[in-house]
Amino acid sequence: SQQGEEDPQALSIQEGENATMNCSYKTSINNLQWYRQNSGRGLVHLILIRSNEREKHSGRLRVTLDTSKKSSSLLITASRAADTASYFCATDANNYQLIWGAGTKLIIKP
């Protein structure tokens, strides 16, 4: 079962623009994580936000969490070609595993 669902499924923007992707989930969580996956590679952890946090920053990344709407957003500012990747959210809804969304594929055009 999929807990997190990313939106949009694909996003194509010009280099230098900001990219926003969203994640919605169904049940209460303790934390939500975002990961990046470059083509043909493993996933890399970007940021973890806890349920009592509303916003978190890491470099050019900003993550928000709205537990009342059961949603999170990942904003990448001043995008670069190297940001081209798929982005996944994961939540801790079950008592032994993370539940993953299907991902947003981000393409940064030069």
Place this chain on the structure above:
Amino acid sequence: NAGVTQTPKFQVLKTGQSMTLQCAQDMNHEYMSWYRQDPGMGLRLIHYSVGAGITDQGEVPNGYNVSRSTTEDFPLRLLSAAPSQTSVYFCASSLRGLYNEQFFGPGTRLTVL
């Protein structure tokens, strides 16, 4: 540190064959997991381990076995490969638990004919 390593990178099997996907980590993480990634879907948990000698089933365990004899190694065995097991397999480890930051290996792309 090498982090999480997986071998092989690619593998082609015939239906009914068995094989072992290797996973090792050198970060002394207690928690390790195996996932499969299929197109258009999120990662699905196959098996996980919370320490040496302790393993348990995830969301999609059928057709797979695991063991955890050491903290470092967490091999995944396909007992009798089926075309439905064609997928990309990722091993991950974590210091703080299954819900926290996961460190992933580079993956094994498996095709079952």
